[in-house]
Amino acid sequence: xxxxxxxxxxxxxxxxGARTALFAWLFAKSLKGDCLLRIEDTDKERSKAEYxxxxxxxxxxxxxxxDAEIVYQSxxxxxxxxxxxxxxxNNTAYVCKGEDPEKDKEYRDLKLSxxxxxxxxxxxxxxxxxxxxxxxxxxxxxxxxxxDDFIIExxxxxxTYNFCVVxxxxxxxxxxxxxxxxxxxxxxxxxxxxKALNQIIPQYGHxxxxxxxxxxxxxxxxxxxxxxxxxxxxILPEALKNYLxxxxxxxxxxxxxxxxxxxxxxxxxxxxxxxxxxxMDKLLWFNKHYLDQMNTEELxxxxxxxxxxxxxxxxxxxxxxRDRCETLNDFSTQTDYFFNEPEIYDQKLIKKHCSDATSxxxxxxxxxxxxxxxxxxxxIKEVIDRIASDLEVGFGKIGLPLRLAxxxxxxxxxxxxxxxxxxxxxxxxxxxxxLLFLNDQEKDL
RNA sequence: GGCCCGUUCGUCUAGUGGUUAGGACAUCUGGUUUUCAUCCAGGCAACAGGAGUUCGAUUCUCCUACGGGCUACCA
Numbered sequence: 001x002x003x004x005x006x007x008x009x010x011x012x013x014x015x016x017g018a019r020t021a022l023f024a025w026l027f028a029k030s031l032k033g034d035c036l037l038r039i040e041d042t043d044k045e046r047s048k049a050e051y052x053x054x055x056x057x058x059x060x061x062x063x064x065x066x067d068a069e070i071v072y073q074s075x076x077x078x079x080x081x082x083x084x085x086x087x088x089x090n091n092t093a094y095v096c097k098g099e100d101p102e103k104d105k106e107y108r109d110l111k112l113s114x115x116x117x118x119x120x121x122x123x124x125x126x127x128x129x130x131x132x133x134x135x136x137x138x139x140x141x142x143x144x145x146x147x148d149d150f151i152i153e154x155x156x157x158x159x160t161y162n163f164c165v166v167x168x169x170x171x172x173x174x175x176x177x178x179x180x181x182x183x184x185x186x187x188x189x190x191x192x193x194x195k196a197l198n199q200i201i202p203q204y205g206h207x208x209x210x211x212x213x214x215x216x217x218x219x220x221x222x223x224x225x226x227x228x229x230x231x232x233x234x235i236l237p238e239a240l241k242n243y244l245x246x247x248x249x250x251x252x253x254x255x256x257x258x259x260x261x262x263x264x265x266x267x268x269x270x271x272x273x274x275x276x277x278x279x280m281d282k283l284l285w286f287n288k289h290y291l292d293q294m295n296t297e298e299l300x301x302x303x304x305x306x307x308x309x310x311x312x313x314x315x316x317x318x319x320x321x322r323d324r325c326e327t328l329n330d331f332s333t334q335t336d337y338f339f340n341e342p343e344i345y346d347q348k349l350i351k352k353h354c355s356d357a358t359s360x361x362x363x364x365x366x367x368x369x370x371x372x373x374x375x376x377x378x379x380i381k382e383v384i385d386r387i388a389s390d391l392e393v394g395f396g397k398i399g400l401p402l403r404l405a406x407x408x409x410x411x412x413x414x415x416x417x418x419x420x421x422x423x424x425x426x427x428x429x430x431x432x433x434x435l436l437f438l439n440d441q442e443k444d445l
Numbered sequence: 446g447g448c449c450c451g452u453u454c455g456u457c458u459a460g461u462g463g464u465u466a467g468g469a470c471a472u473c474u475g476g477u478u479u480u481c482a483u484c485c486a487g488g489c490a491a492c493a494g495g496a497g498u499u500c501g502a503u504u505c506u507c508c509u510a511c512g513g514g515c516u517a518c519c520a
Contacts, residue, residue: 008520043519098518119518137450146448146516154518161520184449185515208451209513217513243457246469250458253468272458274451275513282457282470292483324482353480384479399479411481 001033001175005066006165008040009051012226013058015278016180016210016218019244023207023271024178025064026245030266034067036172041074042164058227062237063259071172073164080159083167083197084120084152092196093152096121104149120153122163122193130188135205136271137181142188150189162186166193174202181206208248208275218278230283234327236302239287247276256289288326303331307339316421320413334411338421341430342408345437349410353400359438361391361398362405366431375424380416405434 005021007013013021028035037059041047059066087093095118096107108123124147131141152163159167165186169177184206194201210218218224225233230240242257251269291299296315299322300308308314308331321334368383384402388395403415406427412418419427 006520010520040520046519134450140449142448148516151518156518158518160518165520180514181450182514183520186520188449206450211513213456215512246457248457253459255457255469270459276458277456279456279470285470288483321482323484326482381479388479395479403480407480409481413480413482415479 001028001031002036002173003028003033003176003178004036004038004071004169004172004174006038006040006168006179007055008043008046009048009055010043010046011051012228013055014218014224014226015230015244016224018058018062018227018240019210019247020178020180020207021059021064022062022241022244023205023249025066026262026266027176027178027205028067029263033175036068036071036174037066038071038168038172039073040161040164041072042158042161044074044158047074054226054228061231062227062241064241071168073168076164076168076171077158079171080153080164080167081157084159084163087122087152087196088120090196092123093120094123094149095119096149096151108149114157116155119151119155121149122152122189122196124149124189124192130191132187132191132201132204134184135176135178135203136208137184137206137273140184140187142185147188147192152193162189163193166190166197166199169202170194170197170199176203176205178205178207181208205271207271208273210247211275211277213278213280215277217275234329235283235287236290236328239283239290242290243283243286247278248272255286284326291322291325291328303328305332305335308335313338313421320417320421324411324413337407337409337412338418341426341433342406345404345408345434349404350441353396353404353410354438356442358397358401359435359442361387361393362401362431362435362438364391365398365402366428366435369419369424369431370428372424375420377414377416377420380419384416401434402431406430 003024005024007017007021025035027033037056039052039055041052056070084093088095094108094110095112095114096104097112097118098104098107098121104121107121112118114120125144127144129141129143130147131139134140150162151160153159168174187204187206191201210224212218212224227240231237238259241259241262242255245257245262246255249266249269249271251265257265294302296318297310299318300310300314303318308318317335317338318331321331325331325334365384365387368387369380372379372383384395384398388398391397399415400410403410403412403418406412406415406418406422422430
């Protein structure tokens with residue numbers, strides 16, 4: 001069996017297209033079949049080669065690998081011409097002059113010759129109905145009088161979408177067409193072309209669309225981000241894939257599916273018939289899950305930050321902050337102060353956590369830290385605890401200013417751990433800078 | 446307008462002719478905690494509406510409402 005995904009290169013690959021592709025691909029892979037990528041670039045005005053490249057890159061990143069060569073419809077013009085001729089020959093298509101849509105059918109048996117003022121229309125059956133058994137929606141049927149004689153070849157001699165699709169599906173021997181349900185109405189037209197050509201009609205499965213967080217259909221101009229933008233946001237491909245899979249497909253209550261599990265269980269799950277609303281929150285939850293699973297080396301490689309390398313120091317830093325990161329990008333701000341001394345302190349935080357007494361506390365702490373014989377998390381905690389109880393204040397009166405001094409933030413791992421990782425020298429140095437800063441502040445007041 | 450598709454907690458969904466209608470995300474509460482997180486425990490919350498079939502419908506049928514799609518010399 002063989003499926004295909006057929007985007008038109010008129011923009012980047014957005015999340016909806018990616019999901020449809022994922023379903024088509026998974027459907028094929030779960031049945032040990034092939035899935036083809038076909039670029040539908042018959043619209044010369046809007047199709048761009050750079051979009052094609054972007055689409056290809058997006059799939060590469062996602063880990064969706066298509067089989068065989070990419071098919072470009074723009075390469076098939078002669079083939080389409082040939083098939084149009086055969087339709088003309090067996091009288092299932094006709095040349096039409098068509099200024100008036102009402103009168104199109106009057107040209108059906110006129111057998112005009114083609115020129116630059118005419119198009120070629122498909123001769124749709126006028127009675128009966130066209131029906132098919134959809135893989136996800138069940139039986140779908142429409143009366144043929146609803147279908148019109150659509151154009152298959154433009155006046156410039158180029159073929160149109162609903163016709164090209166059929167020719168390519170035949171030539172590529174596509175057995176199953178998995179696509180968005182916005183194509184349901186096209187299916188009726190296409191089925192009739194298959195019939196006119198005397199070819200086997202593939203099986204169709206129409207998957208529902210994705211809606212934006214506001215409930216409106218997701219589109220390029222309506223909040224749909226490109227796959228590459230999720231990458232830029234620090235989303236892992238496995239997280240996006242897993243999330244997309246669960247958006248519209250389910251196998252019981254299971255949420256997490258590895259690549260292998262996806263293909264293994266795809267046929268056992270159920271595809272939903274209704275459109276689903278995209279949720280960034282849930283995507284982020286999947287992302288955190290896959291981030292948690294990753295070992296430190298892998299993580300360092302994926303984070304791809306200049307200051308993070310394979311050193312023990314980097315590893316300590318990563319492991320210290322990973323709990324509070326849900327995207328790859330979060331590691332940037334979360335690790336920054338381990339590599340760069342804070343330069344400015346937030347006034348609001350200073351006001352909130354520091355008082356006149358703070359300098360005194362911190363000076364005491366500093367001298368104890370300087371004298372402390374060992375330098376590790378528990379030893380440092382001991383020192384802070386002791387000073388706090390000597391001074392008869394809570395841990396926060398000392399710990400919070402210390403955190404500010406070292407990280408310029410109120411969001412960091414345990415402060416004793418931060419001290420340990422930073423090292424004694426750096427810790428004292430930052431403490432000194434902060435003390436100086438506090439001193440200057442008092443003068444200003 | 447015509448045609449096609451759809452409708453279970455706020456969101457993603459499971460599920461069945463008889464269930465306390467289950468899980469996940471979000472949210473709320475509590476616990477752990479030196480901050481922020483993480484983590485753990487618990488709570489709130491749904492079968493669109495109306496007929497019909499049936500001993501019984503969330504489940505089957507029809508209608509209505511609402512949502513989406515198509516209706517191009519776009520794909």
